[in-house]
Amino acid sequence: MKKFLSVLLAVCMLFAVCVPAFAVEVKNDATGQPTPEGPYQVDVYTDITDVTSTYTVTIPADLGISWDDKTDHDLAYSIESVLLYGAKLSVAVEADDSGKMKLESDDGVTYLYFTLSDNDTQEFTGLNDKGTTPTAQPKVRVNAFDQAVAKYTGSVTFTVTYTAPAA
Amino acid sequence: MKKAISVLLAVIMLFAVCVPAFAADITSGADGQPTPKDPQKVDVFTKTTNEAGEEVRSYTVTIPADVEIAWGNTKAQDVAYHVTSQLQKGESLKVKIDGDAENKMKPDGDEVNFLSYTLTGGDAATFGEVNDNATAPQSPTIQVNSFDGVPIAVYKVSLTYTVTYVPV
Numbered sequence: 001m002k003k004f005l006s007v008l009l010a011v012c013m014l015f016a017v018c019v020p021a022f023a024v025e026v027k028n029d030a031t032g033q034p035t036p037e038g039p040y041q042v043d044v045y046t047d048i049t050d051v052t053s054t055y056t057v058t059i060p061a062d063l064g065i066s067w068d069d070k071t072d073h074d075l076a077y078s079i080e081s082v083l084l085y086g087a088k089l090s091v092a093v094e095a096d097d098s099g100k101m102k103l104e105s106d107d108g109v110t111y112l113y114f115t116l117s118d119n120d121t122q123e124f125t126g127l128n129d130k131g132t133t134p135t136a137q138p139k140v141r142v143n144a145f146d147q148a149v150a151k152y153t154g155s156v157t158f159t160v161t162y163t164a165p166a167a
Numbered sequence: 168m169k170k171a172i173s174v175l176l177a178v179i180m181l182f183a184v185c186v187p188a189f190a191a192d193i194t195s196g197a198d199g200q201p202t203p204k205d206p207q208k209v210d211v212f213t214k215t216t217n218e219a220g221e222e223v224r225s226y227t228v229t230i231p232a233d234v235e236i237a238w239g240n241t242k243a244q245d246v247a248y249h250v251t252s253q254l255q256k257g258e259s260l261k262v263k264i265d266g267d268a269e270n271k272m273k274p275d276g277d278e279v280n281f282l283s284y285t286l287t288g289g290d291a292a293t294f295g296e297v298n299d300n301a302t303a304p305q306s307p308t309i310q311v312n313s314f315d316g317v318p319i320a321v322y323k324v325s326l327t328y329t330v331t332y333v334p335v
């Protein structure tokens with residue numbers, strides 16, 4: 001008897017195992033009865049309702065040039081991005097005040113000039129791994145050091161523009 | 168046998184355990200748009216040292232090796248110097264020329280005979296930070312006043328050029 005009961009209980013336990021299953025019923029709209037014919041298409045799609053583009057553009061803190069060094073110096077920047085399809089990131093690099101480098105102590109009366117090259121606006125789309133660089137890095141060169149030895153300072157402006165995908 | 172069956176059934180029960188798992192969507196941004204970045208400025212500046220880290224200020228004062236005056240030539244002779252420099256802002260150089268105390272040119276070993284001369288434009292001249300072969304504005308010259316009454320010989324005098332570096 002005990003053996004019989006234990007086997008019976010074990011069988012009951014097996015029947016109690018619950019396996020959730022989700023399915024879509026294929027119904028006939030008019031009759032409400034499932035239509036046995038097929039095939040039926042079920043769409044599978046990615047939901048980007050609350051997904052936004054993200055990006056990081058890493059630019060130099062500053063650039064120091066040794067006195068009398070007239071060679072080109074990279075003003076290197078990099079980008080990391082995950083952009084929505086159709087979105088675009090533009091990075092523009094421009095020399096401020098036509099490349100004038102001023103001497104702070106005399107309020108800019110004395111100055112040098114630098115030239116900025118390879119600074120075409122670069123565009124990025126989609127996925128860019130950390131450290132992605134443009135096809136050409138902007139370059140800075142001081143053309144002449146014909147003033148008193150001192151710290152002359154100019155600046156370059158980086159402008160990042162995000163263009164959202166067309167609606 | 169009973170124990171084996173009971174253990175087997177327990178294991179089967181464990182395999183049948185079903186734990187539904189639900190994941191949460193991670194969203195960012197209140198409006199779904201990335202925050203636009205303001206233009207960022209990067210300073211480009213010159214150092215006051217060269218690539219080797221050495222100070223770069225420099226100056227060179229070029230003075231005549233000697234000045235020859237033909238016998239009987241009482242015209243002013245150029246004793247000018249030239250300055251080439253690139254100093255730090257606010258620094259300067261001063262250069263002056265001095266003759267001997269008596270303004271006399273003498274032959275070697277002869278303290279009796281002499282020619283008197285006039286040195287002009289030897290006062291200290293100040294030069295700013297950047298100079299490219301610049302000369303003193305007063306054009307230094309030396310002039311033998313007269314060749315009369317003395318034996319013909321080589322009469323000499325040494326002019327002293329003094330360069331003073333003036334820091335900020």
